[in-house]
Amino acid sequence: MRQKLYIDGEWVDGEDFIAINKPYGMEKFAEIANASPEQVKRAINAAKQAQKTMKTMTNLERARILNQISVRLQERKIEAAEVIAMESGKPFKHALAEIERTIETYQFGAEEAKRLIGEMIPMDAALTGRGRVGYTIKEPIGTIGAITPFNFPQNLVAHKVAPAIAAGNSIVLKPATQTALSALLLAEIINQTDLPAGAFNVVTGNGTLVGDILVKSEEVDMITFTGSTVVGKSILKNAGLKKVSLELGSNAGVIITDGNNLERIAERCVSGAFSNQGQVCISLQRIYVLESLYSDFIRVFHEKTRELIIGDPLSPDTDVSAMITPKEQSRALEWIEEAQQYGAELVSGGIIEEEVLQPTILVNVPKKARLSCQEIFAPVVMVNKVSTLEQAIEEINDSIYGLQAGIFTQKISEAFYAQSHLEVGGVIINDIPTYRVDQMPYGGVKESGNTKEGIKYSIDEMTQSKLVVWNNS
Incomplete structure (x- = not known):
């Protein structure tokens, strides 16, 4: 089974491919495309263009898209669980439980999309605030590069994708190589929704190549990463001034x-x-x-x-x-x-x-x-x-x-x-x-990361507040 990349709403052939073996039995069961630098950059450009449309969509429109993802994943949940079991070695009953949680995660995303609000500022609490009204509005941060691990190949992806869509961002997803089939199944599902072409892209292949391009690209506004502390530190070092959200290691x-x-x-x-x-x-x-x-x-x-x-x-x-x-x-x-x-x-x-x-x-x-x-x-x-x-x-x-x-x-x-x-x-x-x-704030201190995930909290990370002040005097 040879897989393609998903870029700008289209399935794109790779120039070469990586074999994927089942962890249990080591039998080869798929090949995934090894994205070239040009293809990664094409995905970033597609996301950058689609973000303009995403920003103009209403909260209700984005909520409906997330509900569409949830419904279609529910229809394919057995297939999705079997893919996880084959590609990661996760026992089927645990894989099925992951899919049930993932369905719920997209539902949480739909609910939070409708609650995307800023706050009122009590301007007249200051000596010079008389006659002024102030408030904040939340705006999408832009194009997000998401780098995800193998251990929860649907639900940890959902914790990047759902809040990004809810907030009006576009995404380029680099899944773990071993579990890329789950991400590509998600791309099939999203391709059947009303999400604008280019707002969600999947680039598979060499982790260092794809990851480095995403991290260093000036067209990517934020990196969200779940994985090892060593890699997280490297991302933080190379990301420049873009926002970096890290969920890292533990020994709980x-x-x-x-x-x-x-x-x-x-x-x-x-x-x-x-x-x-x-x-x-x-x-x-x-x-x-x-x-x-x-x-x-x-x-x-x-x-x-x-x-x-x-x-x-x-x-x-x-x-x-x-x-x-x-x-x-x-x-x-x-x-x-x-x-x-x-x-x-x-x-x-x-x-x-x-x-x-x-x-x-x-x-x-x-x-x-x-x-x-x-x-x-x-x-x-x-x-x-x-x-x-x-x-x-x-x-x-x-x-x-x-x-x-x-x-x-x-x-x-x-x-x-x-x-x-x-x-x-x-x-x-x-x-x-x-x-x-999946709705609780989740994240650590020390070398366990610098962020909180959980849909509401990830949306906070994936938006930026704009202050608006009216002078009525």
């Missing part, structure tokens, strides 16, 4: 001080640590348990992990499958072995069987191990005991990242203490840090 942690609900807590922790093979920005990587609960938690957590079904992502029962590439699985295995060399103990997993890195639990992991201080992005989790809540919070804060953290507690005082002292962008009380719904 949870604290457990609640001993009455260990069965439920363990189930949630298994979900947080191993869903999508741990390839989630807020995947649960670090668990800190009060020492009085530690042994019981490890026992139950291990039991729940052993119940996971491992295998073909297209099977409806599969919970865990292959990571995105064999190279990434081998890297994760190196981190596991390194942690053991530093004194960590392996409770389960730690091996690759039938192409799949088995869900891995390590305990007593020292701080110098990469598993403790960096982002593994794999089905691997560490569990360490702590003596106090304060110690647990110190452990979580001892990180270059700060996306989300969770705490399970029955004491409101502990919840409020954690809320105040955890150095993260989001604190989840009585749940895992992997929890997210």
Whole structure:
């Protein structure tokens, strides 16, 4: 299956192509176009021209387009989930859940498009403000270059596309190479809507080439990127004065001080640590348990992990499958072995069987191990005991990242203490840090990024306020 680029409302042949293999089984199943520099620039120019039309459209017109996307994705949701499972290795039931969320994300975009308003300014609060009326209006920022990762190839794209359209911007999308088919399926859907030609473009291929052109182009007004901190820093360095929105890495942690609900807590922790093979920005990587609960938690957590079904992502029962590439699985295995060399103990997993890195639990992991201080992005989790809540919070804060953290507690005082002292962008009380719904503000501090996503909050990033002052005196 050979795929084309989507530029200015048309399907465009590539000059050469990149083979895409299934992560599970490594069977070749598609080829995507490798965009040339001229084709990337053509897409940017098309978006720049289409933005003039986008800016003149009413909020209602843009809302209707987003609803059209939602409806058409609903009609093709099984197909869309199967594409995700094939190209990324995400188990089908999780891929289907992603599509359901994506449908909802476009619905949120349609709703927020109708609420695109500025604010009144109390001019007469100033000595020289008598007789004047002031207000702000929100205008689209312009042409947006969106660079998206492989792990949520529909929903994380929707978190760029939906707010961009809602705000009246045009988009050039560079999806992750391995999961480009999901972006091209979205292009098929958008091609059937009333969105003006050129307002949405998909350029696939070499990430460095396409990304560099988007980042450095003076015709692109904003870059929105989800991915690694290393790449995010490079984008920030090379983007010039254009706006840059970054959602970056994490090594999310949870604290457990609640001993009455260990069965439920363990189930949630298994979900947080191993869903999508741990390839989630807020995947649960670090668990800190009060020492009085530690042994019981490890026992139950291990039991729940052993119940996971491992295998073909297209099977409806599969919970865990292959990571995105064999190279990434081998890297994760190196981190596991390194942690053991530093004194960590392996409770389960730690091996690759039938192409799949088995869900891995390590305990007593020292701080110098990469598993403790960096982002593994794999089905691997560490569990360490702590003596106090304060110690647990110190452990979580001892990180270059700060996306989300969770705490399970029955004491409101502990919840409020954690809320105040955890150095993260989001604190989840009585749940895992992997929890997210698509209208909430989502983003981190420190090296986890510089923005908030969630449709309303992304629209704020993708618009600029214009002040208008009337002198009526």
